[in-house]
Amino acid sequence: MQNLLLDIIFPQHCCSICRKPGRFGTKSPWCKQCTEGMQELKQSSPICDKCGKYINGPNSFCADCSSEEPIFHIARAVGPYNDSFRIAIKVLKFLGRRFLSVRMGQMMAETVLAEQRFWPLDLIIPVPASKGHLEQRGFNQTELLANQIAKKIKVKMAADILKRVKETPSQRELSKPEREKNLLCAFEVCDSRRISGKNILLVDDVYTTGSTSKECTRTLLEAGAAKVSVITWATGCGF
């Protein structure tokens, strides 16, 4: 958390997304135009009723959810994985600008508060980072986001229950079936008593094929969770 403190003490001198000069900080890390751009992007097209992905056309489910309904209750994101939403998560993740997690986590919390189907919730669990990513970056951005969501919605967060037990190669270059196979049994619940009968909010940064969310959900449900819903910062579009 040291970096976060430093960012509060030393305010930012440009917008974290478009780099426009000005006074910015932890509470408002990007400019008015970027904020408005995000609002527009959020409403750019309808979303899948189940997984929250941005879809084209009149269907209420995306192609993926139509062919196989995911086992999580619902998944939602703040916006599509495009433009400002894409830049914001990359700046947090790859440039290590941890202070961004404060505003981003708040926006994720607002999305959860606005969707009644998330409620009631008992526990927040972040998707664990791979060992390689943790060593590389020194932090798990998903845990930072989950921590902020927990503060805002006043639900307990536990980052020590769901563990990654299999180191998987990067998902980025893999096809959907390859991703699913790659992730199979990649997670484990350490203490199933702590999630038994609980309604869980799973937190991840980006929802693309949903493979990670689905595998974490499967692991949590098998360990006795009652229900798992998913919140991410951004989600795929055009499916």
Ligand SMILES: [Zn+2]
């Ligand atoms: Zn900007």
Ligand SMILES: [Zn+2]
């Ligand atoms: Zn869907």
